[in-house]
Amino acid sequence: MYDLLKEKGAPNIRIYGGGGGVIIPREIKELHDYGIAWIFSPEDGRKLGLQGMINRMLEECDFPTVTADHAEHIEKLPTGDVNAISKLITLAELHVDSNREAAAAAESLLEKVKSLTKEIPVVGITGTGGAGKSSLTDELIRRFINELPDKKVAILSVDPTKQKTGGALLGDRIRMNAIFNPNVYMRSLATRSSKSELSLAIKDAVSVVKAAGFDLVIVETSGIGQGDAEITEICDVSLYVMTSEFGAPTQLEKIDMIDFADLIVINKFERKGSEDALRQVQKQFQRSHMLFEKDTSEMPVYGTIASQFNDLGTNALFAALIEKVNEKMGTNWVTSFTKHALVEKQNVIIPTDRRYYLREISDTVRRYHQKAEEQANIARKIFQLEGAIAAVKETDANGDVLASLETIKQATEEKLTPESKKILNGWEKTKAAYKADKFVTRIRDKEIITVLKTKSLSGIDIPKVVLPRYKDYGEILRWVYRENVPGSYPFTAGVFPFKREGEDPKRQFAGEGTPERTNRRFHYLSKDDTAKRLSTAFDSVTLYGEDPDYRPDIFGKIGESGVNVCTLDDMKKLYDGFDLCHPSTSVSMTINGPAPIILAMFMNTAIDQQVKKKEEELGRVLTVEEFAQVKAYTLKTVRGTVQADILKEDQGQNTCIFSTEFALRMMGDIQQYFIDKQVRNYYSVSISGYHIAEAGANPISQLAFTLSNGFTYVEYYLSRGMKIDDFAPNLSFFFSNGLDPEYTVIGRVARRIWATVMRDKYGAAERSQKLKYHVQTSGRSLHAQEIDFNDIRTTLQALMALHDNCNSLHTNAYDEAITTPTEESVRRAMAIQMIITKEHGLTKNENPLQGSFIVEELTDLVEEAVLQEFERLNDRGGVLGSMETQYQRGKIQDESMYYEMKKHTGELPIIGVNTYLNPNPPSEEDIDSMELARASYEEKELQITNLRAFQQAHSAETAKALERLKAAAVNNQNIFAELMETVQVASLGQITKALYEVGGQYRRNM
Secondary structure, three states: OHHHHHHOOOOOOOOEEEEOEOOOHHHHHHHHHHOOOEEEOHHHHHHHHHHHHHHHHHHHOOOOOOOOOOHHHHHHHHHOOHHHHHHHHHHHHHHHHOOHHHHHHHHHHHHHHHHOOOOOOEEEEEEOOOOOHHHHHHHHHHHHHHHOOOOOEEEEEEEOEOOOOOOEOOOHHHHOOOOOOOOEEEEEEEOOOOOOOOOOOHHHHHHHHHHOOOOEEEEEOOOOOOOOOHHHHOOOEEEEEEOOOOOOHHHHHHOHHHHHOOEEEEOOOOOOOHHHHHHHHHHHHHHHOOOOOOOHHHOOEEEOOOOOOOOHHHHHHHHHHHHHHHHHHOOOOOOOOOOOOOOOOOOOOOOHHHOOHHHHHHHHHHHHHHHHHHHHHHHHHHHHHHHHHHHHHHHOOOHHHHHHHHHHHHHHHOOOOHHHHHHHHHHHHHHHHHHOOEEEEEEOOEEEEEEOEEEOOOOOEEEOOOOOOOOOHHHHHHHHHHOOOOOOOOOOOOOOOOOOOOOOOEOEEEOOEOHHHHHHHHHHHHOOOOOEEEEEEEOHHHHOOOOOOOOHHHHOOOOOOOEOOOOHHHHHHHOOOOOOOOOOEEEEEEOOOOHHHHHHHHHHHHHHHHHHHHHHHHOOOOOHHHHHHHHHHHHHHOOEEEOOOHHHHHHHHOOOOEOHHHHHHHHHHHHHHHHHOOOOOEEOEEEEOHHHHHOOOOHHHHHHHHHHHHHHHHHHHHHOOOOHHHHHHHEEEEEEEOOOHHHHHHHHHHHHHHHHHHHHOOOOOHHHHOOOEEEEEOOOOOOOOOHHHHHHHHHHHHHHHHHOOOOEEEOOOHHHHOOOOOHHHHHHHHHHHHHHHHHOHHHHOOOOOOOOHHHHHHHHHHHHHHHHHHHHHHHOOHHHHHHHOOHHHHHHHHHHHHHHHHHHHOOOOOEOOOEOOOOOOOOHHHHHOOOOOOOOHHHHHHHHHHHHHHHHHOHHHHHHHHHHHHHHHHOOOOHHHHHHHHOOOOOHHHHHHHHHHHHOEOOOOO
């Protein structure tokens, strides 16, 4: 970044950063010496707090950026020099606030600028706050540069200054994707002292860009009120953006811009009432402009959904805008779009009639518990009646009393459901089965015999599963309906009857440098294990769908904190030496934005392995038919998980790259492909709470947001015509485990809610009812101070996860607060799991949490809190509606701030961080001497060299393959099926860019 700023002639821009303890003192010093203004260390955070760090940055950045000599800038201005444009606009802003002498000097310079201006169109875009002006502006710019590629456009975006603080949030740029083009210039300005929707410097700023050789200027104002229309004074064509939420039709009479605007836009047209709003605004425009001789449909009022890629309404608006510019300014610009279009939501994720699914889910769970409680009360009454009958018989009392009691008992028994009768009739048999020495279960037609007791060193038989000693029928029913044994509905205690023998739930997590280096780490981690359970971390270059490159913002990140993978060749190197179809091999990949591309590379790698294996066996090349058979076998056999959870990326982690609707469509295409090809052992998504927790969410929000995301995928896949039992078994979950009390029961609550809803709401079979999840110990609880204490926290978190019967577990290494784990720290992390599962005596029992009063109470409290969060999401339009208003993100940030403040004040004690501090802390020299995992310069270069070799080898096929991929997307074919072919000849970055063209890029929020 520093190099890029120097290259662009802007070394005065100061750069601040902070990586917790990941950037060690030696590296901080190197960065400071290089020119970075400041890197905040963990100690800075402890001493200054968040506000102190903010204050420091603001104080250090409070200096003038414009020098006195502007002759050079004016000279360069007609060439479109960005530095000259920027400096002169800043001068215009300063001119407004300058003293008389300085103002006179600036006035003279700005007059020279005006003498250079040309007559070019100025389009003014204004509207109410929150109407989506920035998104709409971005979409219009994208169409401008695509339709008129030889034209240049400048955007001047104005944001409001807060009168109280004097600060302004210049956030429009973050919403723009189309501005990263050599023909586009954008500048944000603040309103400062203007007390209107425009900056006092806007006229001078317009003059600057007019003199700089642009063909079009767009001025976007801050949000306006009903009586504001100042934009019309500085533009040639004005465009007013609003939504359907303007109140009663009489309110339209008060909106000045309807009188002045050339074009009116009702954005967010997918919202309820938009069609009525369109008609009302058309009528108001007709009245305001006295156009009664024309039909209302001819009024220049357009519905748009700017958040939707390639929106037809926005296309129509662009055509009308070009026509209006041509009419007013005498230009002869041509566009392929037409003014007439049907505006509708494409790629509907949740159908309108299903929008209340989250409230239905909450109601389903509550009804289940209500019914269970009613049945338990009936059973308890039967038990009491049996006791009364026995007592009467013992006293040899009147036969009429006995007959009356028998009649009441019989009538009460009839109120029991068949399910309740079955539970009570089989209870003694169930207890006997678990008291035996061995237990036989059947999983997918396989008979599995489990030894039920483990002998301790003292000679005591420790049972694997213990049942309660209840005699009361009501207590028995209540326990079975709310708890039950592991492997039985509602799966509160676990989805399988017993843990798999010979395969611990641990996963070996790795990712660093090149594929070859990570492959070596995988082999080191799993060398003594029969089961190879590999979990892969990718670097940020891969996570954002980019190819490795010498660009400074990419080169430094290649192979850091994850492995770099950009081609099919890389994927083959990554898992070389592992049989990906072996029943004991399972591969998890932490990838989201470009997940479909990476998954296609992985599946091709697995197929390639099996093809080579078969060819070696036969001693010849496979026929087409034989290849198809091997491919089909591979897809049915390969085991693992790809994360691919795009909803949580928007809410918590931010590695979204494609528009949300397009990303969801590709997720659906993956699942449909899995159904078509009978991929049963690979999870198409890992619905993740881990990153939500790492972003700051508390355990309730983590669980509620994660489950609600899961149910949203269920609703979406059902809306595509998939059957619940065809896809639900391919869904998995991923949670973080911290030390909060709620983490003790996070798996229990998740399993019970999921099973109840899948059975009672969606009618799913037993396999679909089983929520399987991976746990990773909390990365957020790893601290750079006293890093040795991190293992203690991790041990407790791992113990909680294993006692809650997680299906797989990754224990973080103690040094991950500073670096990618070293071999020594990873070995310690693995030992934590092994000591718990091999040495810890109580863990020999597989339902240790059942029967605890506090665990049962926590389970109920957490479940109710989650259901209440579902209802809050429901009231905001479900998961997707809540995302539009950034509800989840805002809640996560609030909870993160609450944690940080508690930590900073010491109210939340963290040993070795804010209390029980080390009297002899390690010196900077000690920290600097730590072993660090960093990708070398040579490794980064190797990845670029290998990428270019791959691209060169397939150069003749790449373009055609990418065109076929884009055609599949445009023609609504299965994109993942085509990706399985594309990845064989195209790199990650090439594919990503091709998909941007047909699916749209993710639009970020502040």
